[in-house]
Amino acid sequence: MSSVEQTQPLISHLLELRDRLLRCVVAVIVVFICLVYFSNHIYEFISKPLVERLPEGATMIATDVASPFFTPLKLTLIVSVFVAVPFLLYQIWAFVAPGLYKHERRLVMPLMFSSSVLFYGGVAFAYFVVFPLIFGFFTAISLGGVSFATDISSYLDFVLALFLAFGIAFEVPVAIILLCWTGATTPATLREKRPYIVVAAFVVGMMLTPPDIISQTLLAVPMCLLFEIGVFCARFYTKKESEVEESDS
Template sequence: MSTSDKDDELAGTEAPFVSHLIELRDRMIRALIAVGIAFGALMLWPGAGALYDLLAAPLAEHLPQGATLIATSVITPFLVPLKITLMGAFLIALPYVLYQVWAFVAPGLYSHEKKMVLPLVISSTILFLIGVAFVYFIVIPGLAGFIQAVAPESITAAPDVEEYFGFVLTLFFVFGIAFEVPIAVIVLVRIGVVTIEQLKKARGYFIVGAFIVAAIVTPPDVISQLSLAIPMCLLYEAGIIAARLFVKHTKAPEGATEA
C-alpha cells in the first residue's frame, strides 16, 4: 500500500477520534463543575467545620473523658476540614459523575447493552455509598471501642486529625470498592469471562481470598478484617443471584446481529 493510500485510509479516522477526545474533555469538565458546585454548597451549609465534627463523631464518642483529636501542624486545622468538604462534595456529585461516564460510552452500545449499563451505574453508586456508610456507622465505632477496651489505662488517646482523616479516607475507598463485588460478578458473567457454575465452584477460593485481602488492606485488628471479609463473602453470593437474573434480561434479542 502506497503512502497516499495510507493517508486516505487514516483521513476518515482522525475527525472521530478528535471529536471523542473533545467529548471526553467536556464531560470531565462537567463532572468537575458538579463537584465544585457541591463543594461550594457544603462550604455555605453546613460548613467545613461542621463536616469535620460529623466525620470525627464516631471516634470522639469513644475517646476518654476530656480527650480530643489534636493537630500537630499549624495549617492542619484549616486544610483537613477543606479536604473533608471536598470528599463530601465528591460523594454528593458521584451519581452525576458516573452518569457522565455512562453518557460517554452509551453511543457505542447496542440497545440491549444500554439496558445493562444504566442499572449498573445506579447500583454501583448505591453500593459504594453503602460501603462508606458501613465504615462510618459500624467499622469506626467498633474499632474505636475495641482500641479503648484494650488500651492500658496509663495511655490517653489523642489521635492526630490528619492521620485520622487519611485513615478514614482509606477505609471509605477500600470498603466502597469492596462493596462493588456484585457489580464485578455481574459484568464478568455478562461478558462471558466466567459462568455462574464456575463462580459457585470458586466460592471457597473467594472466601479465602476475601480474608487475605481484608488482612492486607485493613488495619491489623480483628474487627476491621471481619467487617470487610464477611460483607465481601455475602456480596459475592448476592452477585451470583443477581447475575442469574440480570444477565437474563440483558441478552441480545433472538436473531439479532451485531456488526
C-alpha cells in the same frame, strides 16, 4: 476512507471527552462551594464515632499549625466528589452509550445506578457499624503512662482509607455480573469456587483494612454475602447466544 475522515471522528470524540470532564470538574466545584461553609460541621460528624469513645479528658489534637484549617477543607472536597458521583457516572454513561448495542445500554445504566448505591452503602456500613466497633476497641486498650490523643489529619486519612475499602468491596455484585455477562466466567463456576472466594475475601480484608481482626472480619463477611448476591443476580445477566452473535457481527 482518507486519513482526514478518520481523524475527524477522533477529534470529535476527544472534544466531547474534554467537555464531559469539564462538566465533572465544574459539578465537583459547585458542590464544594455549597458545602465549604459547613466544613467544620462535616469533620465533626465524621469524627463523632471516635470522639464519643475517647477516654475521659482525652481530645483529638492537631500536630500541624495549618491542620485545623486544611483538614476540614480536604474532607469537604472528598465529600463533594462522593456527592457528585451520580452526575459523574452519568457523564461516563453519556460518553460511552452511543458506542453500545441496545442490549448493552439496557445493562450498563442499571449497573451504574446500583454501583452508586452499593458504594454509598459500603461507606454507610463503615461509618455506622465498623467505626463504633473498632474505635471502641482501640480506645479501650490503654497503656500505662500513654495518653490517647489522635491527630485530626491522621484520623482523616484513616477513615478515608476505610471508606474507600468498604465502598469498593461493596461493588462485588456489580463486578460478578460484569464478569458473567462478558463470558469471563459463569455463576456455576463461581459457586464451585466458593471456598476459595471466602479465603480471598479475608485476604482482601487483611490488605485493605488496618491490622486488626475486627475491621478485617467486618469487611470480609459482607464481601462473602455480596458475592452470593452477585452470583444470584448474574443468572439474569448471562449473555445469550443471540447477543453473542450480534456483538460478533
